[in-house]
Amino acid sequence: MASEADILAPGGAQPGTYYGCGLPYLSIENCPGKIIAIEGTDGIGRSTQIKLLREWLEVRGYGVVETGWTRSILMHPTIDLAKASNTLNKLTFVLLYAIDFADRLEKEIIPALKAGFIVLADRYIFTAIARARVRGVDRRWLRNLYDFAIVPHLVFYMKIGVDTLARRVLESRGMDFWESGMDMKLGDDIYDSFRTYQTKLLREYAALATEFNFRVVDARLPVNRIQQNLRSQIGAFLDAEPSARPTSTG
Numbered sequence: 001m002a003s004e005a006d007i008l009a010p011g012g013a014q015p016g017t018y019y020g021c022g023l024p025y026l027s028i029e030n031c032p033g034k035i036i037a038i039e040g041t042d043g044i045g046r047s048t049q050i051k052l053l054r055e056w057l058e059v060r061g062y063g064v065v066e067t068g069w070t071r072s073i074l075m076h077p078t079i080d081l082a083k084a085s086n087t088l089n090k091l092t093f094v095l096l097y098a099i100d101f102a103d104r105l106e107k108e109i110i111p112a113l114k115a116g117f118i119v120l121a122d123r124y125i126f127t128a129i130a131r132a133r134v135r136g137v138d139r140r141w142l143r144n145l146y147d148f149a150i151v152p153h154l155v156f157y158m159k160i161g162v163d164t165l166a167r168r169v170l171e172s173r174g175m176d177f178w179e180s181g182m183d184m185k186l187g188d189d190i191y192d193s194f195r196t197y198q199t200k201l202l203r204e205y206a207a208l209a210t211e212f213n214f215r216v217v218d219a220r221l222p223v224n225r226i227q228q229n230l231r232s233q234i235g236a237f238l239d240a241e242p243s244a245r246p247t248s249t250g
């Protein structure tokens with residue numbers, strides 16, 4: 001029999017239920033699907049891992065849906081516009097992101113859960129909370145704002161130090177305005193600003209990791225080692241969840 005520790009999710013709430021009031025017009029009782037969130041800061045390697053996880057899960061016969069920040073059809077153009085002009089108040093930004101999440105929750109995540117899919121979330125509410133906290137938004141207000149979210153079944157946190165992160169981002173696609181926290185006016189030099197901002201952000205992620213009981217993954221390791229770790233934990237979780245088993249092995 002599962003112990004309480006097994007069935008309680010990050011933050012002590014029941015996975016697959018709403019944190020709070022939820023979307024009052026959408027019942028999510030007894031949905032067979034699962035939400036697996038990969039959290040971690042900018043450029044850390046989330047997409048790389050999610051692509052590999054998706055392939056592995058599909059070969060095992062699971063239906064997979066991916067979701068990620070600012071990808072909602074409703075909010076994507078507005079958020080792009082808001083980022084391009086950078087004239088909005090920080091709370092307005094927070095609310096735009098929350099609407100993006102609400103739209104994806106209703107149109108992508110909940111339908112997928114009802115249909116028994118595995119939802120691979122490329123960041124969940126925690127990134128939005130961490131970014132807002134760094135910008136001084138009230139902790140409790142943020143928790144209440146995201147009360148409509150569903151408690152994920154698994155949250156993996158890809159952990160890294162700022163030195164390795166800065167090197168990885170420089171070697172891949174370089175640093176952009178928002179990932180460097182340039183809106184916070186931490187400095188004129190994008191590299192210095194990136195380091196200062198990401199250090200603050202990593203501190204917030206660390207606090208959230210404790211608060212919500214994330215499964216921490218060492219993101220400094222090579223891609224295949226991280227993937228092995230994720231697969232072994234996800235495989236064990238799914239094997240113990242009869243409702244998540246695929247009906248056909250393909």
Ligand SMILES: Nc1ncnc2c1ncn2[C@@H]1O[C@H](COP(=O)(O)OP(=O)(O)OP(=O)(O)O)[C@@H](O)[C@H]1O
Nearest residue numbers: 041042043044045046047048168172219221222223
């Ligand atoms: N474990 C790893 N070790 C070294 N480099 C890695 C590792 N994982 C990913 N990378 C490289 O880091 C870069 C960013 O990876 P990826 O796009 O997966 O990150 P991301 O977290 O999805 O980034 P973004 O925040 O832009 O969405 C890529 O060039 C990728 O090849």
Ligand SMILES: [Mg+2]
Nearest residue numbers: 046047048122
């Ligand atoms: Mg990515």
